[in-house]
Amino acid sequence: MSDAGKDETLVPAQIDMLRRQANWIRLSAMTMTHRARLGHTGGDLSAADILAVLYLGGILKIDPAQPQWPQRDRFILSKGHCSAAFYSVLAKRGFFPETQLRTHMEPLSMLNGHPDRNKLPGVEANTGPLGHGLPIAVGAALAARMRGESWRAFVLTGDGELQEGSNWEAAMTAQHYNLDNLTVIVDRNRIQQGDFTENTLRMEPLAERWRSFGFAVVEIDGHDPAALLERFSHLPIEPGKPSCIIANTIKGKGVSFAENKPAWHHGVPTAEQLEEAKKQLNVEVTW
């Protein structure tokens, strides 16, 4: 279990660092989608703070030197299309050199458009089609239970993704087996590929839905590293129940021209937009 967030004197500096690291993930992801002329920039940006806190805030019990360490926490990126942000945080955490991010989507790259666990250290599951991550995380949580081990399963889903019925099949299993070693984080950016979620297929009342499926639910600001760190440091939300954290986010967060715009689901930045993003995010990507 992480001690992150417990030392009050360290918190302000750590939070400031996590903010900068999240912005680095954003610029790194935008650089990748710009270079590949392909990607899912909006969701990369909405998930950046969540990924930064999990991987760089000391929450996930992982060891980049031993990616297959049996006692590691399992993190599954169910919204596999946001691979640019995911690869960026894995590189920053030390699973592979940052320079490898240059190969994103290039022929024969280990950095496929969607993550491949057989190619890249740190990836737990091959995701891309939606609604796959939660069942896998439920299976992992069950494995920890069967083996009498204390590691945990985390899964980050999109919000539109929850329209896939397999998520709710898995939610019922998590409830039935009282999997309090499972945490679902919903990147609630309210935009899916074609439109806002509420225009496409109404997701609200989302928290009530998760509660009715037996989860302990909290809603937090998914762009507040302090809130994320505090919440992730105190899991499960309720002993005996699986946890659901609805992280309210903004698609395209951090760059004004992309924020809250459905077109940025798989929009990619031009060179000028990338320059502008660099100024707004106030970080450098040197890889």
Add this chain to the structure above:
Amino acid sequence: MSNATTTVAAEPRLYDCRQAYAQVLEEMAARDPRVCAVINDSLSSANLKNFKALYPERLVNVGIAEQNMVGVGCGLANGGMVPYVCGASCFLTGRATEQVKVDLGYSKSNVRLCGMSPGMAYGQLGPTHHSIEDQAWMRVIPNLVVIVPCDPIETAAVLRYSLDHVGPMFLRIARMPVPQLLDANYKFQFGKAVTMRAGNDVTIATNGVLVCRALEAAERLAVRGIQARVLNISTLKPLDTEAILDAARTTRGIVTAEEGLAAGGLGGAIAEVLAQHHPAPMRILGLPDVFAPTGNIEFLLNHFRLNAEGMEAAALELVQ
């Protein structure tokens, strides 16, 4: 290719292969704490009541939810377990095809899918419950091994083999009663066709519940002075191409018979090999692009000529 000693009595006792599978699963669970099972409210049909009584903490019932079931299997494997994901083959392979493709095949997860009561085993329940597509669907998924045992001995041997296999597997476990065909000392050889009967005039290649019928066809052909080789293609994938090519070279043609659609499955796999490496006459027996009418399994196998007479007639076409 491996040779087998076959034993078919005149009035053979019949076996439900699900018993052998469950017995071995229990044996393996007793000595290996990684062995677990995942079911979709299929405790009885997967014959796992005893497993549940012995190892309740290692049996996960996800309810009627096949997509979730396969994903849960993937996660269990990620967590170091060896899951046997057991459900009626029609629902397991049809409802969860994308999970089988991505979570197992593409991911190379150590999951064993047990497709229970495949083919037309559910007879009168009709085409919704038939699994006549599963050999075709499963064999085209990269990395996924497909094994179709022919009797209780082979079912048990395949289950024992599966424990240490690296990568995902699809095991087609018969419900329809079959005689014991293989000697109790039979050793399953992964990727090898089993020569159930030697012969150099014509070849009958089949698997699963049709192997006993192929042996009967060979008996009938022998009466006519025609020696048929009977190949049990229990490992449908990876296919024993050496055994197939040898049959093409040394006999006058190959009859394939499968308990399912004639398209895309065993016959298709063999045709792919022959067309590219050694074109030879073939007859592909199976359902001809139709769903089955109402009837029990015996009726349906006879209806589609997936019986000794049908295989004999097809073999005669090749040799005459």
